[in-house]
Amino acid sequence: MRFTTPPASGCGSIPLHSTNCWQRCLNRRQKDDAVLQHVTFHPPQCTPHAALHTDDPLVVLRFAADALLAGMATALVTLTDIRGGSSRPRGAQMAVREDGQYCGVVSGGCVEAAAACEALEVIHTGCYRDVVYGQGSPYMDIVLPCGGSITLHIRPLYQAQPLLTVLNALGRRQAAGLRWNADMPGVTAVTGAVKTGRDGQTFQVGYRPRARLMIAGRAIAPEVTAKIAQAAGYEVFSCDGWRPAHAAGGIDDDTAVIVLYHDLHQELPFLDAALGASPFYIGALGSARTHQRRSERLLQLGYAPQAIARIKAPIGLFAKARDVSSLALSVLADVAAARTAMLEGH
Template structure:
C-alpha cells in the first residue's frame, strides 16, 4: 500500500516585539537559537529612500516568532517567511523587496527598494561577543560573508557598509544621560529620558568627581540643570574633560556669558567651551518643565545622530 508523505505546514510568522533595540534583537537571536534555530536578516542595500538604516535587523525563530525592522513595517512578515524557508533549507539567501524585486505585491511606500541578507545562525559566539561589548558600553562589529555564509567578529566601522565581499554591521551602546541638578527640570528630563529608553544617571552636587567621570563615555550626554553657576562648576569641568558627545547647560544667554568668563579664568580653551550648548535645548525659550525636557531630549537625539551617524 502506497504511503503519502504528510504535508509539512510552515509556521506562520508572528511578531512578538515592537523593539528595534539591537541588543534586544541579538538576545532574542541567542534565545531562539538555543530553542532550535534562528535566522538573522540584515538590511544590506537601499535603492532610493528607506525607513531604516543599513545594518538594521529582523530576527526570526524557527517557530515563526520574529522581531525587529528593516523597513517601516511593510515587509517584515515577508522577510520572516523567507527566513523560515532559509532555515528549512539550511542555506542563506538574499532577497530584494520594492524596486527591483520579484515580489510585485510588496511595494515600499517610499517607492524605493531594499535588499535583505538572511543568515541562518550556525552558532551564536559572534552575537554573544557583540552583547558582551555592548554590556561594557563598547562598540562592536560583525562581518557577514554571503559567500562563506559566516558571521564573524570584526572591528567596528564608522557606519555599516560593504567591505569588499563582506557586509560589516556596527553596534553601539545606547544613549546615556548624566543629569546634574536638584530642580523640577531635572526631574522631568529624567522621567522622559527613561521613557525614551535612555540610560539615566543622576549625579548630586556633592558626589565625587570620579563617580561622575566614570559615568561619561562617548555615548553619553551631560545635562546640567542648575539655577546657580556655583552648583554646576564641578561636574561641568568633569564633562569638558570627558568624551561626552553632548554637554548642555541651563541658563540665559547672559548667564552663559558669565559661565564662559569663569571657564576662561580656569584656563579652559575656546574649543572646549564651545562644546557647551547653552541655552540648552533644541528650541526655546520654554516656560515649563515638560517643554524644556522635550527640547533637551530632542537636542540630544539630534546630536547623537551627528556624532554616531
C-alpha cells in the same frame, strides 16, 4: 531544529506565501523563467508573528542568542542596501526563530511579515539569500510608501557565541560588530568600532553601547527629563545617581551630559567633569547672558575657548521652553540630533 554544521550551498527554494498576489506573481515567474521551473516551493511551516516590537539592536541580538542557546534554529535579517527612501538605516536588523516568532524591524512595518516568511525558508534550507522589496521587486503586493527599494540579506545563524561576544562588549560599554561574506557560514564577531556597510564581498554591521544620559539639576526639570529619556530607551543617571568626583569613569563617547541647574556655582563641578571627558553632548541651562557669565568663569578656571565651545547653551533644540515637558523634549531632541550626527560621522 538546530544546525550544528552548515548545509551544502547551491540549494534553491522559494517560500509559498499565502496571498493570492504572491501566488500569481510566483506562478508567472515560474512559467516564464527556465530556472524557476526547477525550483522547489515549500509551504510555510508556521505563521510568523512579532514577539517584540523594537528597533533596539541589543534586544534583537539577545533574542537571537537566547533562541540559539535554547536549541532553536534562527536567522538574522539585515537591511543591506537602500535605493531611494527608507524609514530604517542600513544595518537595521530583525531575528526570526524557527517557530515563526521574530524581533526587530527593517522597515516602517511594510515588509517584516514577508521577511520573516523568507527567513523561515532560509532556516528550512540553510541557504542565505538576498531579497529585494519595493521598486523593481517581483513581489508586487508589497509596496514601500516612501518609494525606492530595499535589499534584505537573510542568513542562518549556527552559533550564539558571535552574538554573545558583541553583547558582552556592549555591556562593557565597548563598540563591536558582526561580519560575514558569501564564502562563510554564519557570522563572526568583530571587536572595536565598526562602520556599517559593504567592503567588497564582506558586509559588516557596527554596534555601539546604548546612549547614556547623565542629568544634573534640581527641582522638577531633571525628573521629567529622566522619565522621558528612560521611556525613549536611554540609560539614565540622575544627579542622585552620580557625583562629579566619580563621573570620569562613567562619561564616555556614548554619553550625553545634561546640566539643568539655575546656579553657576552648583553646575561648575559637573561641567568640569564633562569637559575632562569625551561625551558626545554637553548642554547647560540658561540664557545667552547666563552662558556668557559661565564662559567667563570657565576661562578663569583655565579652560580654553575651544573646550568651552563644546557646551550647548542655551540647552535644547528650540529656545524659550517655558514648561518642563517642553524643556525635556527640547533637550532630548537636541541629544538625539547630536547622537545621530556622531553615528553618521558628521
